[in-house]
Amino acid sequence: MTAAEIRTLILAALALGVAALLPLTGSGYWLGLGLNIAMFTVLATSWALFSGPTHYISLATAAFFGLGTYTVGLGFETLPYWSLVALAGILGAVLAALVGLATLRLSGVYFVIFTLGLAELVRQVITWAQNMSGQKGLYVLTDITEDHIYWQLVGLAALVYLVGWLIGRSRLGFALRIIGDDEEVARHSGIDTARAKVLLFMVPGAVAAITGAMLAPRYVYIEPALAFTPMLSFQVVIMALLGGAGRLWGPLVGVIPFAILWETISSTFPNQTMLLLGVSFLVIVYVLPKGFVGLIDTVRRRLSNREGWT
Amino acid sequence: MKRRTTLKMTAALALSSMFGGAALAGSHSADPIVIGAVAPKTGPLAGGAAVTHWPNIRLWAEQVNARGGLNVDGTMRMVEIIEYDDQTNPGETIKAVQRLATQDEADFIIAPFATGLNIAAAPIFARYGYPQISVSNITDQVEDLASKFPNMFFTLGSTSAFASDVVRILSEMRDAGQLTGNRIAMVNVADAFGIELAAAARPLFKEAGFEIVYDTSYPLGTQDLSPVVKAAKDAAPNAFVAWSYPPDTFGLTEQAIIEDLQVEAYYTAVATCFPAFGARFGAQAEGILGAGGVNPDSEAFKEYAAAHEAATGAKPDYWASATTYASLQILEQAIEAVGLDREAVSAHLKEATFTTVLGDISFNENNFNEAFWTVGQWQDGVFRGVAETGREGASSVRVKSGWGS
Structure with missing residues (x-):
């Protein structure tokens, strides 16, 4: 480990520690916003772990998220909550592996369409099972408060960053960067591209399922339309791209301004929320095609150039 | 482009301040009572909310302000409605209710729309002590929910x-x-x-x-x-x-x-x-x-239906519309009886009987209105x-x- 890496680790640990203090401010409003930011940070960062290097755009977040929510909803009365969060992670990883094996041979737009359909597929399967078993409405009534959920999410974020950092340093991360650059070359170099992609796809799958499981007590009442909302998948992609999917910290710099923008628009223009959000998407794509990471890099380069001249 | 944006913003401001403006116009010195409302304006449930939920809030606010407001401890105070769109997303409902409670410092918050969104918001209503007189919230878990969220009230019935x-x-x-x-x-x-x-x-x-x-x-x-x-x-x-x-x-x-x-x-x-x-x-x-029903021959309903059509241009539905309006009448009568103290209002809701468009309504030990329409x-x-x-x-x-x- 180099000195720079140790410094980054310490800084990251400090940042997480500061983030974990938010519930102590006692402001429910900021906690609510922070919880939203933490949730999307976890989802967007884990999404970018896979989609960043491989350039496979996955719209399956809602499928895994809903799977996790339903794991808690269905198992809540028989198993302790903590085991369900872990179980959700395992189920998410298994589903991701199955999906990966079946579809990661698909490329480009076919993969995107499949992942979009996956949320609907999982939703229909779960609804069917619920309907067949005559299972009534799912209520997750717990003593878990927003404070707890927030801390869980911050902990999960720490884990995601750690995993992302380790993958970046590993042979797997190296293999994926090669796949992202040219899959053909990667295969010729002896990399088992399918295995690498499936392994990595399991990370966002498990993380999104765990996130869904963690948020189930917040929603209390679990219904398919709410657990599998396709909106979630798109939000995650937009936030990750707004930040920049090429860096581990990229999605974070997208999530924070986006969550604040979303909140500002929702509170200021309650009658035009969706309209203005759509307009903001267009503006963002037009003005910031490379996301905030691209913007930061450009600014940095200009600064260093200027230094070079003087 | 610039002109269009300006137009849009102006229209948005005009819309969002319509009720606030109307409320302020008539008031002299007393501050308005701030009442928050969160429900879908977009998303899968926007259609249902546009029929049974939003028109009744508008109608009620208009009527209350037309008669000079609510009588709070001897002072007539107008009502000002702050509306938010939750996009039929429970996460947004939670955020909007929180915003109303902490940023807008609403005096009262009208219960959200639909079972899932009502129950998702219940912990926030409970934390800040707001009574939640829910309507389109049909469940068989009334007992559990009422013991967990003691200020949650159920008006429309059980599954x-x-x-x-x-x-x-x-x-x-x-x-x-x-x-x-x-x-x-x-x-x-x-x-x-x-x-x-x-x-x-x-x-x-x-x-x-x-x-x-x-x-x-x-x-x-x-x-x-x-x-x-x-x-x-x-x-x-x-x-x-x-x-x-x-x-x-x-x-x-x-x-x-x-x-x-x-x-x-x-x-x-x-x-x-x-x-x-x-x-x-x-x-x-x-x-x-x-599902549902009303007694369309009752004088109270006829009067309500006429006012609804006059104020919003649409007929009320024959079920939850009248119950939504009744839930606002209940809130109104509770405020006039005990003032703006939310705890006192919740306590009053549990004890008193309210005269509404549906007839008399009271809540049992589980905050549940036992008398409702089931089939029409x-x-x-x-x-x-x-x-x-x-x-x-x-x-x-x-x-x-x-x-x-």
Whole structure:
């Protein structure tokens, strides 16, 4: 480990520690916003772990998220909550592996369409099972408060960053960067591209399922339309791209301004929320095609150039 | 581009401040009472909220301000409504309720729309001590929810009552000879409420001696319902019961007309009571049973319906509209009785009896209004309540005789 890496680790640990203090401010409003930011940070960062290097755009977040929510909803009365969060992670990883094996041979737009359909597929399967078993409405009534959920999410974020950092340093991360650059070359170099992609796809799958499981007590009442909302998948992609999917910290710099923008628009223009959000998407794509990471890099380069001249 | 944005912003500001503006215009010194409202304006439930939820909030605020506001400890104070769109997303509902409680410092918050969004917001209402007089929140977990969220009130009824009253009405029709047999065809939309209702009804039908000759479900959003109706018809039932949602309530009925489904009782659940349903099917709607109902002959309802149409340009539906309005009347009477202290208002809600458009309403030890409408029927172009759990003015049920022409 180099000195720079140790410094980054310490800084990251400090940042997480500061983030974990938010519930102590006692402001429910900021906690609510922070919880939203933490949730999307976890989802967007884990999404970018896979989609960043491989350039496979996955719209399956809602499928895994809903799977996790339903794991808690269905198992809540028989198993302790903590085991369900872990179980959700395992189920998410298994589903991701199955999906990966079946579809990661698909490329480009076919993969995107499949992942979009996956949320609907999982939703229909779960609804069917619920309907067949005559299972009534799912209520997750717990003593878990927003404070707890927030801390869980911050902990999960720490884990995601750690995993992302380790993958970046590993042979797997190296293999994926090669796949992202040219899959053909990667295969010729002896990399088992399918295995690498499936392994990595399991990370966002498990993380999104765990996130869904963690948020189930917040929603209390679990219904398919709410657990599998396709909106979630798109939000995650937009936030990750707004930040920049090429860096581990990229999605974070997208999530924070986006969550604040979303909140500002929702509170200021309650009658035009969706309209203005759509307009903001267009503006963002037009003005910031490379996301905030691209913007930061450009600014940095200009600064260093200027230094070079003087 | 610039001019357009400016126009849009101006329009947005004008819209969002319409009620605030109206409220402020008449007030002199007293600050308005700030009342928050969160419900879908976009997303899957926006259509339902646009029929039963938002118009009543507008109507109520207009009426209250037209009479000079609410009497709070001897001072007349106007009401100002702050509206937020939750995009039919529970995360947004939670955020908006939190925003109302902490940023806008609303004096009271009107309960959100639909079961899932109401229950998701309940912990926030509870944390900040806001009474939550919920309407479109139908559940069988009233006891658990009320003990967990002591300020949550239930006005519209429970899942099991809606299922059991359909069984009761059909049993009565059979005993009166209106149904000439025991055969029931039952279908349900495979989604939360539809599954709950079907699961509750299945054993009840059997207990009552009915034979379920056809029992199936279809996914939410199914466009082609003709196989469902055809198969139901083949089973030659005496009664057809569909635990359906708004789009399929219309879709099933259209198919039933096309297939000329001959039954003596025909029931579809949610949205059968919408004026749009009566308008869509006209004379063919005659005799169709559905969830909900009101007593359309009561003076209180007639007066309310006229005011609703005058204020919003649309007729109220024959079920949750009036209950939504009643929930606001309850809030209004509680505020006038004990002032703006939310704890006192909640305590008053548990004890007092309120005079509303539906008649008197009070809450039991589980904050549950026990007297509500459960089944209604289109009769001569009006959707009349035919079954209730303690409301006055139920009409007698009629046999469905064909689909007219």
